[in-house]
Amino acid sequence: MKHAVTLADVREAELRIRRIVHRTPTLTCETIDRLAGRRVYFKCENLQKTGSFKYRGATNAVQALADDVAARGVVTHSSGNHAQALALAAKFRNIPAYVVMPHTATTVKKQAVLGYGGQVIECAPTLADRERTAAEWVAKTGGTLIPPFDHVHVIAGQGTAALELLEDVPELDAVVVPVGGGGLLSGFCIASRGVKPTIRVFGAEPLGADDAARSKAAGVWQPQTAPNSIADGLLTSLGQLTWPIVRDEVEAIFTVTEDDIRAKMRLIWERMKLIIEPSAAVGVCVVLSEAFRELPNIRTVGVVLCGGNVNLDTLYW
């Protein structure tokens, strides 16, 4: 076995979660095709339950637990989409979810987790205190820690989106996937290249959080320090499980600017009537970039619109 996650894990995940998660639609837009110079298929994970692909991995991880283990609940530290996803995945299994969040997290984020039935546990706004508090709750409850990306079942769950996309569009030549911790990207590598070894997988990353691009360039894992991007789902470093997959299976990582992210986010809202979050716009930026347009032998490309969780009280442009 070359990597921590295999196609068999993804297929198992698919069976486990198919009646729980949405089978999201694959949509197209002629305006985008024209701008991209090729046919673009959008896998709409912004339409997934809880508003992001994270619900796949969280559901797979929660459903994979043995009954007695599951009964003690699940724990994570996250203030983003994984937190909401885990809360709902736990609710579906009727078990508690303990979500550790910095006390500085916005009320909107806390309420999202509460709304899905999760329990919010506040901590100091440092990674050390988040980890310490999560460990404390694991010890206290006997619950299982479900990290946001560096976990076999989580990666395998995210990979199910790739199986669906290739079912819809078997002729796909390439996919472009946003990369933060790499759970979605590595899941896509394992699933899509497992099913179709010739498919080319590309990562999409903000210039202000370009650890994956730097790691690929160096051939050695590089941490993300002081990330700075509106794409708040893509700020973390790659993980121990995700990095080897990204290193071996991804052809290239493209980076994009903040202005471009805002512009392409608006383009998708306007032309496709889909609400996507900044992180999802990053993949759109890549397929419409000069550099990507010039790649030969790609007639059809898939792009993952990874999430749609935004604050509707502010305009992003």
Place this chain on the structure above:
Amino acid sequence: MKHAVTLADVREAELRIRRIVHRTPTLTCETIDRLAGRRVYFKCENLQKTGSFKYRGATNAVQALADDVAARGVVTHSSGNHAQALALAAKFRNIPAYVVMPHTATTVKKQAVLGYGGQVIECAPTLADRERTAAEWVAKTGGTLIPPFDHVHVIAGQGTAALELLEDVPELDAVVVPVGGGGLLSGFCIASRGVKPTIRVFGAEPLGADDAARSKAAGVWQPQTAPNSIADGLLTSLGQLTWPIVRDEVEAIFTVTEDDIRAKMRLIWERMKLIIEPSAAVGVCVVLSEAFRELPNIRTVGVVLCGGNVNLDTLYW
């Protein structure tokens, strides 16, 4: 033949337009199901080309023209979704579209038509001058007038959305359809009741433009004078072809308030990550209303999200 449009017309329309229009997805949302007290299926015509169902009817009308007639182009007076739809439908057939608009129409609306390859002809902002100018352009070009709703091919085209919805959800007990001129609503009546005679069809209308509700109550066509609603796609009176169908085939028309329209529009943006325009929110208001919730024997209901054309530079709440 009971009415001007038949199921055969809709089936013919489906064959004519199926390779041109999007087969839009049918989506669900558990939060909405819970609020509605039953299973709700959303037919996402906001994801249709040009951002509304209008592209179905316009395409059907344009494609039905004989070659020599089509070559002279099509004419309409509209500043809304029908204008954009007709422009793109004409572009697809490579014929000119002459769109008469009041000179007071916003730049955004003019540019939308221009963007789809239509020609904008300005007139004075009165119905009389719009009709006069359109007639003048018909005379001048020999083009065909394609009205926004009161036209057999337009109504039949809109009905194709109902065929798709019933293909996706054959067990549907009822549908809720926004009503302005009644093209979509009457198309839904003919198509859905043609395919499944037991299905119940309801109209959804803003209180500030309640001519359909008043007409149904009186049993006689009532005009819409001085409409006042944010749902700018639903301001017109029913037509000569649409009214008899609405009178005979619609079970009831429900009216909703402006505050409710804004609130439900936001609910769909927030929970379903779909951009819908105010007119599309009107159907959502109805399925979530006390009055509709109390209707017995409806386990599953379809709601048409008729369009998603909004100005993204303003917040609606």
